[in-house]
Each structure stands twice: as structure tokens, then as C-alpha cells.
Amino acid sequence: MDRSASASIASFTANPPLYSFPVPSFLAPLKAESFSSLYTTLAILASLLVLEQAVYRYKKRHLPGAAWTIPLIGKFADSMAPSMEAYKRQWDSGALSAVSVFNIFIVMASSNDYARKILNSPSYAEPCLVHSAKQILRPENWVFLTGKNHIEYRRGLNALFTRKALSIYVGIQEAICRKHLTRWLEIQEKNPNSQPIMMTARHLNMETSLGVFCGSHIPEHAANAINDKYWDITQSLELVNFPLALPGTKVYKAIQARKVAMHWLELAAYKSKIAMANGGAPECMLDEWVLSLADPNYKGRKEFSDTEMAMVLFSFLFASQDAMSSGLIYGFQHLADHPEVLAKVREEQDRVRQGNYAKPLNMDMMVQMTYLQAVVKESMRVKPPVLMVPYKATRAFPISDDYTVPANSMVIPSFFNSLHDPEVYPQPEEFLPERWLDPEGSASKNPKNYLVFGSGPHRCIGLEYASMNIALVLATASVMLDWEHDITPQSYLSKIIATVFPKDGCRLTFKPRTLA
Ligand code: HEM
Numbered sequence: 333m334d335r336s337a338s339a340s341i342a343s344f345t346a347n348p349p350l351y352s353f354p355v356p357s358f359l360a361p362l363k364a365e366s367f368s369s370l371y372t373t374l375a376i377l378a379s380l381l382v383l384e385q386a387v388y389r390y391k392k393r394h395l396p397g398a399a400w401t402i403p404l405i406g407k408f409a410d411s412m413a414p415s416m417e418a419y420k421r422q423w424d425s426g427a428l429s430a431v432s433v434f435n436i437f438i439v440m441a442s443s444n445d446y447a448r449k450i451l452n453s454p455s456y457a458e459p460c461l462v463h464s465a466k467q468i469l470r471p472e473n474w475v476f477l478t479g480k481n482h483i484e485y486r487r488g489l490n491a492l493f494t495r496k497a498l499s500i501y502v503g504i505q506e507a508i509c510r511k512h513l514t515r516w517l518e519i520q521e522k523n524p525n526s527q528p529i530m531m532t533a534r535h536l537n538m539e540t541s542l543g544v545f546c547g548s549h550i551p552e553h554a555a556n557a558i559n560d561k562y563w564d565i566t567q568s569l570e571l572v573n574f575p576l577a578l579p580g581t582k583v584y585k586a587i588q589a590r591k592v593a594m595h596w597l598e599l600a601a602y603k604s605k606i607a608m609a610n611g612g613a614p615e616c617m618l619d620e621w622v623l624s625l626a627d628p629n630y631k632g633r634k635e636f637s638d639t640e641m642a643m644v645l646f647s648f649l650f651a652s653q654d655a656m657s658s659g660l661i662y663g664f665q666h667l668a669d670h671p672e673v674l675a676k677v678r679e680e681q682d683r684v685r686q687g688n689y690a691k692p693l694n695m696d697m698m699v700q701m702t703y704l705q706a707v708v709k710e711s712m713r714v715k716p717p718v719l720m721v722p723y724k725a726t727r728a729f730p731i732s733d734d735y736t737v738p739a740n741s742m743v744i745p746s747f748f749n750s751l752h753d754p755e756v757y758p759q760p761e762e763f764l765p766e767r768w769l770d771p772e773g774s775a776s777k778n779p780k781n782y783l784v785f786g787s788g789p790h791r792c793i794g795l796e797y798a799s800m801n802i803a804l805v806l807a808t809a810s811v812m813l814d815w816e817h818d819i820t821p822q823s824y825l826s827k828i829i830a831t832v833f834p835k836d837g838c839r840l841t842f843k844p845r846t847l848a
Contacts, residue, residue: 528837547616
């Protein structure tokens, strides 16, 4: 037998052997010192691995979650391929549960009380978004402000979402929506097969957002260019990404996409300032913003560079493109699957439009569409576009009587269980818009459960605009189109790419609406 193969570590040390295991022959040429340093390295590695487990177990304490974490990577594999089933298992394992990814200790909060507590405790926890978000949005973007600075900055932006401002946007939204729905019909005419609306709905959304934000200060070809690149941003929003934005990586591509968007948004800000200085009437969000800053009664900061304005608009695009597309796509799917609900939407459209489908929509008409509003609310309750928002504990956070989230841990409030609580929403998996029509019903009486747009100081700033836009697209579609759902084995499975989509992209066929 080859002696080196059966040698033991002990034979190279003065101490009595603690372990004895065979050394492979490729190690034979190693000198005693080399073995000693190898032994030391292995011992250090082993200690680190033990330490990793000890720290994980110390932080986790009694919370549900794996007893041991997978060395170094933790649940990285799960975060690469997120699935509703795995998330649901985690949420149902306890109101608070623990998980670790790349040694980032994460506390998941699934109950309504804990989710709201995290969202409403700014002195303990702040949003941290996914790691790539800072590279894409740029670290100086306002969305990363915290505390008083965040409150003040945000106060200035509220002017962009007032009822008066939203009224200006309705006309832009409707014109773009009609143009896209007409194009959907033309595409269908050329190809009678069902098509997934995943990308076409995203395109409609992108052009609407850019139209609302920038009006005629952004040309259509720029909106198309931004739309073409934007998918790179969506794809880069994974929980963990390769840390360096090297060419070829997803984050690198997303940064290139941001540069294209920023170029056009800066130009739009510049043009808006000139148009308003020349006494033009406000026709988009930028114009509203420029005018509000010039108002003598306006108290906040008055000077914003073109780049700063563009970064704010880009943050809106970033926050809305995926979430709104998800909301819209499920809106189409729910209405296709529930013809009785679509029929009621149409009855309401008839009433509000007084039978005149060519009449342009306005804010008063949108307000009268109470059934449609219930449809939109219910659609996003059943299929919340955003399942959870990552926050970070800025210091030790005593979240319950018997558990304190360790400082610097991630703490993730999830919305699904709140939105599917059978006590508040009986038959929680069913799509029942009527539940919102009774002001005394449990859905209306428990607004704290409706976490679709979050809660607290970072609650979605665009929530009314978002709901109105989804309603407006469905209203317009209901009067212009008939559509059918081509149900596949993946229609009711979820694909999670930043937000939630039907796994098959929602395959629909469209026809011009036939009026009875
Ligand atoms: C269906 C569509 C949308 C959904 C489901 C949605 C959902 C959310 C959620 C869950 C948050 C985090 C709230 C929290 O931490 O408590 C959020 C934040 C935010 N949303 Fe939305 N959102 C939508 C559309 C929009 C739109 C259209 C805009 C802008 C035009 C927008 C702008 C923002 C911004 C800027 C934030 C961060 C606010 C802050 O940190 O102060 N969102 N949104």
C-alpha cells in the first residue's frame, strides 16, 4: 500500500491524534509545514461554519424556520426561483418566521398585525428594496431618504397626485389606451390565435405612464425605446444579484436601460420648465409639478434640477411599471373568467356614459364607476401585485413580547395572508367584487387588512392614480372589446418576477365588441 495514502494528520503533529483519516496521494509531496497550514485553514473554515450556524440559531431563537442554515448560501436557491407555494409554506409556518440567504438573516412577517407594525415603525425599520435597486435608481434617489427628510420630500410630491392633477391625466390615459386597444384588435385580425398579453399590456402601461408624466414633452419613439429596454430592469430585480455591475450582468443591462430613460426624462423636464415659463397650460405631471413649485403659496423647496425631476419620474416608473402591469393583466383575466361580473361592468358603463361610447372620459365619470372600482379592488386583493416589501431593522426591533428582530436583519412584511384572511374576506380565494359594495361588510370595515399598497410613511404615493388607471383601461376595454381567456395548465399558476403574473402570461383572444 502506498504509505502516503494511509498517512494521518496526526503523524505530522507532535500532539496525540484527535482525528485520523486517510490523506489522498495528491497531497503526498506536501511538506509538514504545508500540512500544518492546511490543517489551520481547515480548522478556521470549520470554526466559521460552526459560528455561522450558532449565529443563525441565536438570532432565530424560537421562530419557525430551518433548524440549520445551508452553509454560506442559505436559502439562495429558493430566492432564485421564487414560487407562491414556497412562500405560502413560509408564511403559514408562523406569524413570524426566520430564513437566511447569504448570511443575511431575514424575519418574515405574515400576520396583519406584524406586517403593519413593521410598516409603521420608522424608528426601527426602513424599506431597503432589493440590492440592485440602489445601483439602478442611483443611491441619491429620493426613495432612499429616511425619516424627516423623506417626509418633507414626499410632501412636495403629493401635489402630483391630487384630484385636480389626476383629472388632467384622464384624457391622456384614455387616448393612449384607445390607441393600444385598437392595435390589439389589428394584431388579432392578422393572427387569430390567442396571445399572451404580458408584453402588450406592459407596453400600454409604459406609454400611459410616460404620457401622464411627460405629456408631449416626450416623443412616442422615446417611449418605445424606453419600453424596449425596460424589461432589463424588471429582470434585474432579484433578491440577490451578482454584486458587480460588469458588462453582461443583469444589473449592468438594467443600468444601461436607466440611462436611456433618464436621457428622455431629463429632456422632458427641461421642455416642461420652458413651456410653463411661457405661460402654457399644464398638460402632464411634470407641468403640474413645475407650476406647483412656482406657486407663491408653496412652502417647500422650490428648485429642482432637470436631473432631480427625472430621477423622481424614474422612481415612479420603477415603482409602477411591474405592479401596474400585474394589476392590469389580472384584471383582464378575472373579467374573462367571470362574464357575470363583466356584464355588470358594462351595465355601469352604459349608465355612466349614457350609451355614448365615444364620449371622452373625465374624472366625474370615473368617480361614478363604483362597481368597476370594486372590481379593481377585488382583483388586486385576490392577486396582489406586490407580495411583500423588504425592510431592514435599523436597530434591535422588539416586534413582539417574546421576540426582538436583531439590528441589521432584513424584516419582510408580507401582504398575502392579510388579503386572504377568511375572517375579513369570507371565501378568500374567490373573486367577489360585491364584497366591497356593502359599507357595513367586513371588507369595508377592515381597511387595515387591505395592504395592496402597503401602509405607513412609505405607503404607495401613486395608489389612487394606479387604481384609476387600471379601472380606466378595463372600462375602455369593456366598451371596445370582447375577450376570451385561453385557459392553459399554467393560467392559475403564478410567475414571480418582481411582481406576480399568470405563468402563461394570460393568453387572450380579442374581438371588436358586438353590441346586443
Ligand atoms: C397597482 C399598482 C401599484 C401597486 C400594487 C403598488 C404598491 C406599492 C407598495 C406595496 C409600496 C410599498 C409601500 C410600503 O412600503 O408601505 C409602494 C411604494 C411606492 N409606490 Fe406604488 N404601487 C403601484 C403603483 C404605483 C404608481 C402608479 C406609482 C407612481 C406613479 C407608484 C409609486 C410608488 C412610490 C414612489 C413608492 C415609494 C413611496 C415611499 O417610499 O414614500 N406606485 N407601492
